[in-house]
Amino acid sequence: MTPSPPPDNPTQAAGAAYAVELVGIDKRFGPVHANKAVTLRFAPGSIHGLVGENGAGKSTLMSILYGFYQADSGEIRVRGEPVRIDGPEDAIRRGIGMVHQHFMLVETFTVLENLLLGAEGGALLKDGVAKARAEVEALERSFGLEVPLDSRVSDLSVGEQQRVEILKALYRGADVLILDEPTAVLSPPEVEQLFQILRRLRAEGRTVVLITHKLKEIMAVTDRVSVLRRGEVVAEFDTAATSEQALADAMVGRKAALAVTKGPANPGPVLLEAAGLSVVDARGVERLKKVGLRVRAGEIVGIAGVAGNGQSELLEALAGMVPVAAGDIRVKEAVFNAASPLDPGKARALGIAHVPEDRLRLALVKPFAALESAILGYHRDPALAKGPLLAWKRVAAKTAALMERFDVRPRDPALRSSLFSGGNQQKLVMAREMDREPDILLVGQPTRGVDIGAIAFIHEQLVALRDRGKAILLVSAELDEIMALSDRILVMCDGVITGDMPAAEADERTIGCLMAGIAQEAA
Amino acid sequence: MAGVAAGTGEEIPGWATALLMPALNVLLALAVSALVILAIGENPVEALRVMLVGALGSGGGIGYTLYYATSLIFTGLAVAIAFHGGLFNIGAEGQAYLGGLGVALVCLSLGGWPWYLALPVTIAAAALFGAAWAAIPGYLQAYRGSHVVITTIMFNFIASALMVYLLVNVLIAPGQMSPETREFDPSLFLPTMQEMLAAIGLEIAGSPLNLSFLLALAACALVWLLVWHTRWGFALRTVGANEDAARYGGIDPKRMIVVTMLLSGALAGLLGINEIQGVQHRLILNFPAGMGFTGIAVALMGRAHPAGIIPAAILFGVLIQGGSELAFEYPTISPDLVVVIQGVVILFAGALEHMFRPAIARMFRPARGRRVEVA
């Protein structure tokens, strides 16, 4: 099954206009090339899937179509006509509606008020209300979108809130409806309900663009699917003529295996163990569902998975950053749970070091000098103090040494943390966390936003730490990285560990399937 | 609030942020005052001369200037230390008021002690009372999520009502009409700078400037050590800049917030040493006289650093002293001109601090082409 070249849509009868065409869309955010000359065409009356890993450029592309960002170059055509979309108001006027991943609803408002916002139909609300009520009720009936119009949005379930978002777009006359990861927050029955709605929209001749990374959903509901990788359209298929396997291959891509030289692991005793670990987020959604794992001294355990499937929560729970709803964490001999929670201070005292996924949110303080960021979490270390005072000279010397060892550039301990490049910031954090020879290292996305040269260096350091008999738990969205570094690989999907295998027995294909939650067929 | 003390992503050398931005603020404030003076129909250049001569042209003038600066250093430090913890303490005025109460209570009960023995006790009382008044807003911010800005404003009014009640009904000296306590025993009066320097053979003009000025400088040194050279200060600045990173670093942000407010209140309370034990020698109504609010301008202009707060406090001391001289010379110009300048400084150094940043950043960006900020 070879992917067809992206630009043209062979199934589309010649001459038939597309609902929307994106032609040669290019967008950069500073050094990040988010979209590279992307061309996509959406046929009217169809459901078009857009798949890709996190950071593949799907959301940026759709935000350009909705007017949130402007493309650096390229053209947008609506029903064949080139248009300029400078803001959401233009998109709405052209009949483009968007359901954002994070709902754009006013929670204290009723459903009807949310529907009216921006489409009030007059200076006084009462003029619009009656008309809106009648129209919306008609929409509800024809698309099966029942929502109680006079309820407060905050009282609705997530599925109902999503229907409000869809109604909002339809009430504004959306002909093309973009849904960004709409199923991320839904339960399986709600997903099925959503698909029913989408099919009815298609039957009414509307165009649906579905952004997702769940291949099963693509197969279930779309007519056509485009695969994005690193800002480019790498493949396009008629859904009927493809398979999850082919999509997974296209999504992950075949990249040259990363060259990491490492000898066989020499695992020792279990240093870190989780049993029945559950984490519930602020919205009450269970992000981690009874997860168990063990990490031994002298091995790297890698966790593969599409972002947002519980890996972040797992990592932060083990570091004591998020509270645990149920289950135990055992660090060496010490046991922690909801009743006696782990916290970052205790974790560090027990020899856990943590390189978090989002270094700017957690691991560095942007306005601090590098030497200050270099002691975050270790500022109580008596070796860095002189009586009651911090011995800055010693800290500076130590930071300089760290910078030397981890090749952080520029080698200026006094430079503000925010002024280092992403790769150098990461090396600084890695240096701080690895310098104290922790028994356990938790590391998330170690090479995100890091230049190629630094990637190999960071990988070498991790392997060296393993060889010194330390336990490493690695979370990465880069499958290559997981494959290259891990001695054992766990796969997570939807808050559950769906696979557990020695790295030697793992292949990309199997892991890709497990990541997408299609374990049954593949494994 | 972190934005007040912490920098943003723009690339400006540290010295430029430290010198250029305050200088720009002073110029803007002076320009605005010049406009006001013009609107009044007087000559701004001449007015400036009178102010400078009044504030710095004589020993007495300098004494008054530094006496005002003493109070402003205390309140400026109070506001600044809260800034570093990401808090905006508008309540320095009320905390200073309560601090004065503490000083007065100690002085009234220690009659006859020599000042040098009483001083540690009065300092402790001033700090304790000031801290106590800041404790509730701090606690409510940390554990109940009530915004510290609103609660400290409310506590200023409550402090004012409380002090009126105490002075009118409880502490008033018997057989007296005006609501103030009796005068303390003269042995408790802090020595004036004139007396102190006379002891080593130096003669200066008389002014209210007293030992508290040295205390204020010592407080600056202590705050500097505390904030930039201790683990606690490191934790404080981490919480102020990024609470999540603080948690990651094993710091409890809630506890830090409470302790920061206690320290801030304690520093504000020390104003009572200067005003009550140093100058008034009795507790009177309204003695903080807005110094708590001026402290906000001082902290913003001094970029929340003692090395900036001292000159900023002296600058405002010049404005206050020069302003009253100016009002004396020109009956048309009210001493409240200082308040206008104070407001303009708060506006430009605080609320509009980012307005000039891009322009200054451009000045310092070498010709290596514009770099687009990463979203």
Place this chain on the structure above:
Amino acid sequence: MADAALWLLSLLDSTIRLAAPLVLAALAGLYSERAGVIDIGLEGKMLAAAFAAAATAAVTGSAWLGLLAGIAASCLLAGVHGFACISQKGNQVVSGMAINTIALGLTAVLASAWFAMGGRTPSLEGAARFGEVTLPLAGTLSGVPVLGPIYADLISGHTLLVYVAVAMVPLTAWVVYRTRFGLRLRAVGENPAAVDTAGISVPALRYRAVLVTGVLCGIAGAYLSTAQGAAFQENMTAGKGFLALAALILGKWRPWPTLAACLLFAAADALQTRLQGVPVPGIGEVPVQLIEALPYIVTVVLLAGFVGRAVPPRALGLPYVKDR
């Protein structure tokens, strides 16, 4: 009995007079804060308006021109606040503080420079001041028992601006809950991203809200110096702006409960002057200062969430940065 009735009537009458500026200022704050812009600068805008109104009325002899000048002065400061908070995304509390300070100083400086009366403006008389309006039939009906005096003394006989304040409450309730502007106003204070994705400009909406705040603060200030009083005095607002802010919080950012809070505070104020030195049966002499501080204490207790919970608009104080 009759004495008590008269006492009560006069208490209520002063309550209304004292409540009017609080109501106007609190409703002013409602527009800004409902749109997500914190306004601790109500005090300063009122003060500036009080001065501008009194000065203009003194010079022109027209209370109406004074009112316009008051509104203009207040709107100018509101514009500065908007620029700092909306366009420059500056710290909203610091900006409000700056506006209070500038207004406090500038009014004092200009008053003493222009009028040379030690910070006062000349006393206003005749058309330079808003006089009391006698409602129709007040004289005729005053003989009717109970209702007559209530109509003649309590309802009739206030200045026009008091009636404006009274009318402003239902008007605000109507604007906020029944109009397109109100819907968008409430939305932008809760979730500006929802407003933005609906194709509505967040800054334009917030600027409009802040200007409405300016207008209402302007009326409140003009009331102080040209209707309730007859001249401007230094710092004549004396914390009324903060009291209004407290009333707004106590009223949970809703018009009618805010009115109730304003009336409560005004009644406490009216009572305080009447209770001075008078023992209350069963309690003894209540310290005036306690009554004075009560509104602030109540606000702190409410903010602490021990009695009910004042949930502010969710986006209050946060500059809107387009971000996904």
